[in-house]
């Protein structure tokens with residue numbers, strides 16, 4: 001390429017960000033920020049980045065943590081909290097201190113938000129009740145979250161205001177309780193069906209001590225890069241793999257995902273730009289936990305071959321799919337995935353590698369009774385994820401009548417010549433299928 005024609009890195013970075021922007025505008029991000037970061041030199045920059053997200057049209061809700069500030073306020077009054085099973089016991093006398101500390105933290109964040117020209121409000125949107133007496137231990141004014149007033153929070157977001165949800169909640173008769181801000185962030189994320197929940201503190205992520213859990217990715221720094229929550233059980237069961245702090249983070253992340261939050265990110269807020277990097281770059285920096293949306297998709301076995309044949313046969317007759325013998329399917333059964341409802345196969349497809357970098361998504365079918373519910377999309381995404389994990393660069397699809405479906409899923413039409421040599425030689429000119437392809441690096445960049 002000529003020197004003058006080179007695209008500066010900056011332009012590529014802007015493209016990457018713009019790609020994500022369309023995707024996240026109007027979606028809810030809940031950001032829990034530990035107050036241990038308050039005195040960090042880069043804390044104002046972190047808040048500035050949060051305001052930037054808000055300006056981009058992302059619905060940002062902030063949950064400030066107050067643990068450290070409560071401890072400091074109590075210490076200044078010559079008091080210390082007792083903890084049981086990692087939970088603070090807030091005495092009647094301690095509650096005032098907890099409320100003072102929570103309001104000081106909120107005010108600090110509010111000031112920084114104002115400095116950046118945005119509006120934020122802190123309010124009593126959380127209904128709480130007593131944690132009560134558990135195992136003989138009376139937690140006094142430590143509470144649990146009963147519900148979050150979602151319509152009110154939504155209304156504020158609609159008005160362009162950043163809601164700040166502090167860790168004090170009230171019961172129906174106005175009695176205040178001290179809440180865990182991490183649990184609060186989970187409750188807010190769940191109630192609002194947040195796309196992302198960020199737990200920002202001083203932990204860079206979840207450490208992968210010893211042998212990492214299979215099916216997960218580990219960064220060079222030794223922390224998990226991402227983890228499907230179905231794998232978390234193995235991590236929690238592994239003796240000594242996690243200390244108390246990490247265990248609490250993981251358990252809360254899992255609770256959020258089970259409650260409907262799509263992704264939970266654990267980040268070290270002391271690193272400059274960590275939030276933006278996590279959102280707007282392919283690799284991110286912390287640990288991301290996510291819900292596996294593919295539990296009803298599973299690898300096919302040779303026992304599934306007759307059902308697969310039954311499923312694809314009508315479309316072979318309509319010339320939508322090429323004919324396959326049971327033997328050909330059985331020989332390559334490892335490439336196939338099936339969608340099961342009550343143990344019956346209602347959908348299928350195969351990801352067939354051409355070489356180390358290129359594969360083909362083939363024989364995608366969803367039974368007519370199960371169409372238009374997003375299953376075709378999930379099968380495609382599942383196989384594209386699998387291709388990505390296998391280190392593939394691009395996936396092709398050859399189709400006579402379904403090109404629009406693939407175009408809507410990020411594929412682009414390419415000439416037959418774009419196919420790898422070996423496949424090109426086998427291309428059936430009489431069938432004259434359209435050739436579509438998707439670059440997996442571009443797809444990851446769009447997904448975040």
Ligand SMILES: CC(C)(COP(=O)(O)OP(=O)(O)OC[C@H]1O[C@@H](n2cnc3c(N)ncnc32)[C@H](O)[C@@H]1OP(=O)(O)O)[C@@H](O)C(=O)NCCC(=O)NCCS
Pocket residue numbers: 315320321363364365366367370371372373374375376377378397398399400401402403404405
């Ligand atoms: C293509 C197919 C797998 C989609 O399955 P699905 O579970 O209905 O897919 P989803 O629910 O994720 O997506 C449905 C969307 O795809 C669209 N769609 C389905 N078939 C389409 C086609 N041939 N061309 C363009 N769009 C199509 C639907 O109209 C629907 O659009 P909407 O979301 O705007 O309403 C299914 O229609 C099918 O099995 N078709 C017959 C076999 C076939 O053509 N396979 C592809 C061979 S290359």
